[in-house]
Amino acid sequence: MPFYGELLVALTICVGLVGIVLPVLPGTLLVAVAILVWAVVVGGWAWAVFAAAAVVLAAGEVVKYLVAGRGLKSAGVPSTTIIVGGVTGIVGFFVVPVVGLFLGFVLGAYASELVRHRTFSHAWQGAVAALKAVGTSMLIELLGALVASGIWLAAAFYF
Template sequence: MPFWGELIVGLTIGIGLLGIVIPVLPGGIIVGLSILVWAAIVGGWAWLVFGIAAAVIVIGDVVKYLVAGKHLKSSGVPNTTILVGGIVGIVGFFVVPVLGLFLGFILGAYLAEFARAQNASIAWKGALAAAKAALITMGIELFAALVAAGTWLGGALAF
């Protein structure tokens, strides 16, 4: 693959990594698809690099849900709190671009917990636990995507 092609793949992987930190784009999927396109063009040994990167991304996705679910369960926060937080976060994203996603998520989680517990202190603790679980999933997904990106970079530089 010519240098400019590698550069485009690298930039697309970078966009995917940003999509994890600023959850607007499906970051892990973009990273994986970028490496898939690279492997399809390069061929041969590049498929091994893609297989490793894809496995890391899939394992990261499974682990992030298991860890977040365990954290929420130990905090006593139901899945509906995350669902309401996510919906209000999406609405918030369009009201106040990017920052509204985070603010809306916390507000939605707080409102869901308040409706459930009828106590402001308990609702705030639940909203913080939901936000912490969301940050944990973001961190795990980012770590897996960085390992996948490093795998691609190592493969691209090796040949």
């Protein structure tokens, strides 16, 4: 693959990594597609690199849901709190650009927990637990994408 092609793949991977941290774009999917396009163009041994990266990305996706679910379960937060927080986060994203997603999520989770517990302190504890679960899952997804990106980078420079 020519240098500009690999540069374009690297740029797409970087955009994907940013998309994981600022959930505007499907970050993990962008990283996977970028490495897939690279493997299609390069061919041969590049398919093994793509397979390794895909396994790491898939493992990261599975682990992030398991860890977040366990954290929420231990804190006593139901999945409806996450769903309400997610929906209000999406609405918040369009109302207040960039920070609206996070602000909407926190307010939605807090409102959901307030309806459930009827006390402000318990509602805040539930919202904080939901926020920690989302943050943890984001870090796990980012770690998986960084490892997959490292696999691609090592292969791109080695071969």
